[in-house]
Amino acid sequence: MKRYISYAVILGLVWCFVHGTISFNNFVLGLIFAPFIIRPFKPLYNFKQDFSFGRAIKKIPAQARYFYVLIKEIIKANIIVAKIVLQPKINIKPGIIAVPIRTVTDLGITAIANTITLTPGTLTIDISDDRSVLYVHCIDASDPEAVARSIRNDLERYVLEAFE
Amino acid sequence: MNLIDISLEILSNAFLAIGLIFVFLGMLGLVRLPDVYNRLHTTTKIGTLGAFGVMMSILLKVGFSPIGVKAVTVGLFLLLTSPIAAHMIGRAAHRHGVCLCQESVIDEYEKACALKNKE
């Protein structure tokens, strides 16, 4: 029941944004429609895991810090790749490297993979079968150890705090 | 009041110019870089942030009217879905047999796939 309420609030907000006018009536309309959307696609929402409002609220400061770091990294990534595109002669050393990760839940792995794709010079290709190693295409792979270390120490710490 | 209007106008025009230049650079990288994976880098990162910048500039110009709110929805949707599409295309290209370009120095995914096929 708690799961239904929290997902219904999120879907109501999405309905407001798609409709274009943010008002209380629209929000209530989205709230009424939400259970009919959630029920047929129940396997997609993880109902097995226990859920409490207190823990969700307690994570909000960590998530705010994570989004701040994410925005900073995205802007840095754009400047780096734009510099590479504007070079008169393209001089890069690309390659695919293996990065071991510590996150275990579905949400955590999705968050770390998308974060890696949006940050400077790296792009997630695949995950191994036992879900412990990410394969990352790197635009400057001359030093694989340093790239793996920077991902583990810098980004993954924020993801672990925010989503695990 | 007047000063706020002028500063919002300047800020939104700056966002618009930065976004358009980033989108153009992303499409330029599509031609200049050597193989599939490097092209994914430019379109995923630069193109998406450029589109988000243009949408934010439209929001700054019109405020929270239906056009502005829908522009923010489009920008957030692009920002959320483009890494997923890039990940799927990259994996499909590698399994489809597209090789890395000659400048590449290392490929550990190839080794892992070969090890898995041998077992």
Add this chain to the structure above:
Amino acid sequence: MISMLTLSLTFMVLAIIPCIYRIIKGPSIPDRVIALDAMTTVIVVMLGIYSFDQGSVFFMDVALVLSIIAFVGTVTIAKYLDEGVVL
């Protein structure tokens, strides 16, 4: 007097030219898929600017639906290349 709209739309049409080059020339299928995806992003940006200039909400609806269709199409083609089946 050249308006802001004309300038922006001309710039975006210039940005479409590399995409068309890559779609025609591209050595492999994933290249063409990436180029089509990038072209959709450019068209979404054009629709956004045009919607602002006309003051009409409906072009923004078109942009939203076009971005959703581009995402679903890219994922479908990727899955077809990967496994040989769509569903």
